[in-house]
Amino acid sequence: xxxxxxxxxxxxxxxxxxxxxxxxxxxxxxxxxxxxxxxxxxxxxxxxxxxxxxxxxxxxxxxxxxxxxxxxxxxxxxxxxxxxxxxxxxxxxxxxxxxxxxxxxxxxxxxxxxxxxxxxxxxxxxxxxxxxxxxxxxxxxxxxxxxxxxxxxxxxxxxxxxxxxxxxxxxxxxxxxxxxxxxxxxxxxxxxxxxxxxxxxxxxxxxxxxxxxxxxxxxxxxxxxxxxxxxxxxxxxxxxxxxxxxxxxxxxxxxxxxxxxxxxxxxxxxxxxxxxxxxxxxxxxxxxxxxxxxxxxxxxxxxxxxxxxxxxxxxx
Amino acid sequence: xxxxxxxxxxxxxxxxxxxxxxxxxxxxxxxxxxxxxxxxxxxxxxxxxxxxxxxxxxxxxxxxxxxxxxxxxxxxxxxxxxxxxxxxxxxxxxxxxxxxxxxxxxxxxxxxxxxxxxxxxxxxxxxxxxxxxxxxxxxxxxxxxxxxxxxxxxxxxxxxxxxxxxxxxxxxxxxxxxxxxxxxxxxxxxxxxxxxxxxxxxxxxxxxxxxxxxxxxxxxxxxxxxxxxxxxxxxxxxxxxxxxxxxxxxxxxxxxxxxxxxxxxxxxxxxxxxxxxxxxxx
Numbered sequence: 001x002x003x004x005x006x007x008x009x010x011x012x013x014x015x016x017x018x019x020x021x022x023x024x025x026x027x028x029x030x031x032x033x034x035x036x037x038x039x040x041x042x043x044x045x046x047x048x049x050x051x052x053x054x055x056x057x058x059x060x061x062x063x064x065x066x067x068x069x070x071x072x073x074x075x076x077x078x079x080x081x082x083x084x085x086x087x088x089x090x091x092x093x094x095x096x097x098x099x100x101x102x103x104x105x106x107x108x109x110x111x112x113x114x115x116x117x118x119x120x121x122x123x124x125x126x127x128x129x130x131x132x133x134x135x136x137x138x139x140x141x142x143x144x145x146x147x148x149x150x151x152x153x154x155x156x157x158x159x160x161x162x163x164x165x166x167x168x169x170x171x172x173x174x175x176x177x178x179x180x181x182x183x184x185x186x187x188x189x190x191x192x193x194x195x196x197x198x199x200x201x202x203x204x205x206x207x208x209x210x211x212x213x214x215x216x217x218x219x220x221x222x223x224x225x226x227x228x229x230x231x232x233x234x235x236x237x238x239x240x241x242x243x244x245x246x247x248x249x250x251x252x253x254x255x256x257x258x259x260x261x262x263x264x265x266x267x268x269x270x271x272x273x274x275x276x277x278x279x280x281x282x283x284x285x286x287x288x289x290x291x292x293x294x295x296x297x298x299x300x301x302x303x304x305x306x307x308x309x310x311x312x313x314x315x316x
Numbered sequence: 317x318x319x320x321x322x323x324x325x326x327x328x329x330x331x332x333x334x335x336x337x338x339x340x341x342x343x344x345x346x347x348x349x350x351x352x353x354x355x356x357x358x359x360x361x362x363x364x365x366x367x368x369x370x371x372x373x374x375x376x377x378x379x380x381x382x383x384x385x386x387x388x389x390x391x392x393x394x395x396x397x398x399x400x401x402x403x404x405x406x407x408x409x410x411x412x413x414x415x416x417x418x419x420x421x422x423x424x425x426x427x428x429x430x431x432x433x434x435x436x437x438x439x440x441x442x443x444x445x446x447x448x449x450x451x452x453x454x455x456x457x458x459x460x461x462x463x464x465x466x467x468x469x470x471x472x473x474x475x476x477x478x479x480x481x482x483x484x485x486x487x488x489x490x491x492x493x494x495x496x497x498x499x500x501x502x503x504x505x506x507x508x509x510x511x512x513x514x515x516x517x518x519x520x521x522x523x524x525x526x527x528x529x530x531x532x533x534x535x536x537x538x539x540x541x542x543x544x545x546x547x548x549x550x551x552x553x554x555x556x557x558x559x560x561x562x563x564x565x566x567x568x569x570x571x572x573x574x575x576x577x578x579x580x581x582x583x584x585x586x587x588x589x590x591x592x593x594x595x596x597x598x
Binding site for chain 1: 481544
């Protein structure tokens, strides 16, 4: 059972009532199917009304839902025979970034993604999806490998940012992120990046320079977390909700701003309500996008990638 | 060309007398390192470097004046104004403030000029304009400079300084990182020289994009550089950072900077590097 978010309480209350009636009905042998049907109809309406009118902060809560499917989940659902490949060959293996090879629609692909955990222990092991330089250098290694074997690269973005620590800085976090973006900008195979949860700062963009940027319906993407924005600009991190509204971070906004190319629908209430269905929707969108990209000639692919970023915030 | 080293000024007013007073603009400056009070005209003559070695931050016009051949600089797109894509009123106010404080329309200026008669495209970031944060227009100007250098087969020199991406422009500011990196890749493919000069401070998205990608990366002494600023790191790890952490010398030691160049030697060093990369005979 998925954890309930505050704004989902009305749905939860109706569901509780329905369950009580069902239990009562079966225990006492009284037919309450009419009452139950009415409540179920009502619950359906409330669900639609709540999930259809989410504000930015509510998207943030869904994007960060502890049970939201992560990179591993999507890898397991949509790629066959995935084999994880480890290490940057220089220093170590970053557990916050996973990468490897697998089959997608009968074609070998390279998959790279930031990985958040689903509980405290997993998150500690994965550094909450915050990569060290080794993560970006592993990504670069796997992308160059993909280029050598002419297979597309699929990147899953899900991170609050790059890891802010001593070792990360010492080993050149800034250089690692810049290098990864640089390699992506000229890579001679299609790159699809998909924001599946939260994508913040250069830490996200470090594996985000692709031919297409897809976002799941409840994913969020911006330069800094709403908490960071509120704390730095307003000296008040409790105003994160206001920040989330002010700088436009939800998928619909990112599409409107010309950064995202496509929004991938999610099951009602978010991907965590039905991970398998969410994965199917994601897989379908990925198929369509890859089919488009694989038709392009190499020079068109790289020139379109250039134009894509060149035109963002274009001035007339 | 031999550049003047700093000559110690004998008749500087006693620092103690002035310490607790406001220092009038335009006459005196106080060294951020040793506390010495310095006459501005002497300071300018000495590249705004204190005798203790402390490098004062420069304005973009000062940087141009100290680096390019006199009168050679022609600024391009000086009139481009920042945009406020989400119509934030506090940002609008900050932009006005920044314009007044810096005398610039944006945190970035770029143009063409010569260094020891060698034509270059140069970009200078000015921390007086919102900590030289990179918004859409700053990113656009940097990208145009890269495209100009590529089209005109000229070396590109960027004096980097920045607090990072300009948060008030959200995702659009983040995407300027990708945009500049893409444009640099084209300069690179064209075989053009790109020199980065890291100045204090170069952090956040700017450090993690074009500033990190120079063929040659120079830095001014003691410049702060890094992806995450020291305060955020201290808050995260809950311990004090060691002395000198994230300074240019630290990153040189860790292999991320080619050479630390004191400001009085900057022009000369750039000229030598440019000459070494001239196509054809000298």
